[in-house]
Amino acid sequence: MARNRGRDAQMTRWVMIGLPYVWLLIFFLAPFAIVLKLSFSEMRIAQPPYGPTWDSWEGIAAYFSALNFENYAFIFEDPLYVNAYLNSLQIAAISTVLTLAIGYPMAYAIARAPAQWRGLLLMLVILPFWTSFLIRVYAWIGILKPEGLLNLALASLGVIDPEEPLRIYNTVIAVYIGIVYSYLPFMVLPLYANLSKLDPALLEASADLGARPLKAFWRVTLPLSLPGVAAGCFLVFIPAVGEFVIPTLLGGADTVMIGRTMYNEFFSNRDWPLASAVAVLLLLVLIAPIVLFQRAAAQREVGG
Amino acid sequence: MSGGHNSAVAPRRRSGRGPGMGWFLSLSLALGFAFLYLPILLLIVFSFNDSKLVTVWGGWTLRWYGELLGNEAMLNAAWVTLKVALFSSTIAAVLGTMAGYALARLGRFRGRTLFSGMVTAPLVMPEVITGLSLLLSFVAISLDRGVVTIVLAHATFSMCYVAVVVQSRLAGFDDSVEEAAMDLGARPATVFFRVTLPLILPAVAAGWLLSFTLSMDDLVIAQFVTGPGATTLPMKVFSSVRLGVTPEINALSTILIGVVATGVLTATVIERRSLARRANPA
Numbered sequence: 001m002a003r004n005r006g007r008d009a010q011m012t013r014w015v016m017i018g019l020p021y022v023w024l025l026i027f028f029l030a031p032f033a034i035v036l037k038l039s040f041s042e043m044r045i046a047q048p049p050y051g052p053t054w055d056s057w058e059g060i061a062a063y064f065s066a067l068n069f070e071n072y073a074f075i076f077e078d079p080l081y082v083n084a085y086l087n088s089l090q091i092a093a094i095s096t097v098l099t100l101a102i103g104y105p106m107a108y109a110i111a112r113a114p115a116q117w118r119g120l121l122l123m124l125v126i127l128p129f130w131t132s133f134l135i136r137v138y139a140w141i142g143i144l145k146p147e148g149l150l151n152l153a154l155a156s157l158g159v160i161d162p163e164e165p166l167r168i169y170n171t172v173i174a175v176y177i178g179i180v181y182s183y184l185p186f187m188v189l190p191l192y193a194n195l196s197k198l199d200p201a202l203l204e205a206s207a208d209l210g211a212r213p214l215k216a217f218w219r220v221t222l223p224l225s226l227p228g229v230a231a232g233c234f235l236v237f238i239p240a241v242g243e244f245v246i247p248t249l250l251g252g253a254d255t256v257m258i259g260r261t262m263y264n265e266f267f268s269n270r271d272w273p274l275a276s277a278v279a280v281l282l283l284l285v286l287i288a289p290i291v292l293f294q295r296a297a298a299q300r301e302v303g304g
Numbered sequence: 305m306s307g308g309h310n311s312a313v314a315p316r317r318r319s320g321r322g323p324g325m326g327w328f329l330s331l332s333l334a335l336g337f338a339f340l341y342l343p344i345l346l347l348i349v350f351s352f353n354d355s356k357l358v359t360v361w362g363g364w365t366l367r368w369y370g371e372l373l374g375n376e377a378m379l380n381a382a383w384v385t386l387k388v389a390l391f392s393s394t395i396a397a398v399l400g401t402m403a404g405y406a407l408a409r410l411g412r413f414r415g416r417t418l419f420s421g422m423v424t425a426p427l428v429m430p431e432v433i434t435g436l437s438l439l440l441s442f443v444a445i446s447l448d449r450g451v452v453t454i455v456l457a458h459a460t461f462s463m464c465y466v467a468v469v470v471q472s473r474l475a476g477f478d479d480s481v482e483e484a485a486m487d488l489g490a491r492p493a494t495v496f497f498r499v500t501l502p503l504i505l506p507a508v509a510a511g512w513l514l515s516f517t518l519s520m521d522d523l524v525i526a527q528f529v530t531g532p533g534a535t536t537l538p539m540k541v542f543s544s545v546r547l548g549v550t551p552e553i554n555a556l557s558t559i560l561i562g563v564v565a566t567g568v569l570t571a572t573v574i575e576r577r578s579l580a581r582r583a584n585p586a
Contacts, residue, residue: 017410020400020402020419020463021422024463031437040398123568124567130565131560132521135560139344238428238429249546259431263432282433300418
């Protein structure tokens with residue numbers, strides 16, 4: 001009986017770990033290997049539209065001798081790609097800072113609101129996240145267009161001349177607005193989780209010792225909330241670097257971001273190997289922040 | 305609310321928190337919510353606008369909703385999207401629950417670091433990378449692209465969200481009840497289905513709902529892995545949005561927002577009720 005239970009426990013363990021593990025190996029990890037492999041091949045007008053292919057063990061030897069780095073060389077020689085990478089990092093970084101600037105006071109206000117209000121306020125932050133991302137980005141087109149609602153409102157208030165509307169749509173500013181808007185809940189939630197655990201006794205102690213509220217905030221609250229700040233920033237920055245929908249819908253022709261470049265390389269130029277190389281380089285750029293994010297997540301897990 | 309919330313966190317102190325800070329926080333909260341909700345509200349209002357020009361108000365109408373219901377391609381896309389969301393979120397709920405349970409309850413095992421890495425990485429991975437890599441894999445194994453491949457792709461990233469939700473729910477319970485059931489001679493599978501699963505059911509349901517919405521919402525990954533004949537609603541919306549703002553898309557958006565808001569509010573009410581029942585059992 002006891003041995004039977006031991007075997008059962010072992011079986012349960014195997015199934016619980018094994019099934020999702022194998023699934024993720026097949027559908028998450030292995031695909032990266034394929035992207036890596038393809039990034040070293042060249043485009044062919046055939047099915048599949050790349051070569052050399054890799055279908056047997058002899059094929060592997062032949063494959064490695066035919067390996068070429070042309071895609072990578074091409075990316076580094078063409079300023080278009082290098083600019084796209086740098087642009088994406090810059091846009092993502094600035095958007096992350098803006099999101100933090102808006103999200104921190106919100107999270108702090110919710111954490112300090114009366115307990116019976118917090119649930120409702122939190123839900124109000126999460127609710128937009130449940131509605132379609134695409135639709136939320138789309139909503140800004142109607143607002144930011146030259147003949148859109150923002151310019152209409154400003155003109156009727158007499159702030160701007162209706163003949164010379166603000167040009168925000170199709171500029172990088174529209175992209176900032178779109179990213180901040182779409183990713184704000186991702187910033188507020190980890191910050192709230194962190195700030196709500198903060199012991200009020202610490203602030204009382206600093207007040208007792210004569211610190212003014214602002215000083216107490218800078219010296220006590222802010223340093224203690226840094227893990228939340230880090231989690232929020234990673235959750236915004238990493239996906240924002242590869243963002244495709246927002247620069248495509250709100251940005252202009254000159255708002256070049258790498259996700260968009262890769263998408264076009266793939267769908268318009270049908271150059272799968274080059275798109276793969278772009279993806280590999282993007283992943284290399286993001287690997288450090290992703291590892292840091294995971295380490296932070298693991299630490300939270302250990303900490304409780 | 306600036307006066308009220310100070311006292312809730314800490315009893316009023318001599319120096320307390322300055323009124324300036326409370327003001328600032330309330331104001332930024334109000335502005336933040338305005339920023340979050342104003343665009344959505346405008347979208348909804350303008351879906352009832354009786355004018356082809358989206359920014360000119362021409363009176364109230366339901367015309368665009370009527371045209372939407374007559375749009376065969378749109379309805380087809382909605383049906384495909386619903387099917388994909390239903391299947392992928394169900395697969396994700398099962399696999400994600402297992403993964404969350406493994407991470408929270410099964411301690412150390414070989415390859416745990418890789419496993420937890422594979423569970424958290426998809427949460428932040430840019431969609432273009434996930435989409436491209438999955439498409440290339442499907443091509444490599446010559447799997448016909450269409451609804452099936454979209455379901456596989458969506459199930460993969462959704463299960464990670466489920467796993468995180470389930471894991472954090474399990475972290476909130478100690479395993480004493482499960483241990484007790486074990487001690488009383490229940491088999492491990494019985495313990496899981498009769499003890500653990502009922503405890504985490506709200507988290508599984510929340511994860512399922514989250515997966516469903518993520519699937520309904522996904523454009524980029526679906527665009528990569530789809531094949532002929534499988535057009536989802538976001539693809540349809542995207543291609544028409546690129547041509548400009550149309551009242552029909554506003555109407556569609558309003559319907560989707562309405563469905564989601566109703567669903568989330570219902571879920572919240574149900575959870576509140578079940579919490580209240582647990583707090584004072586009749």
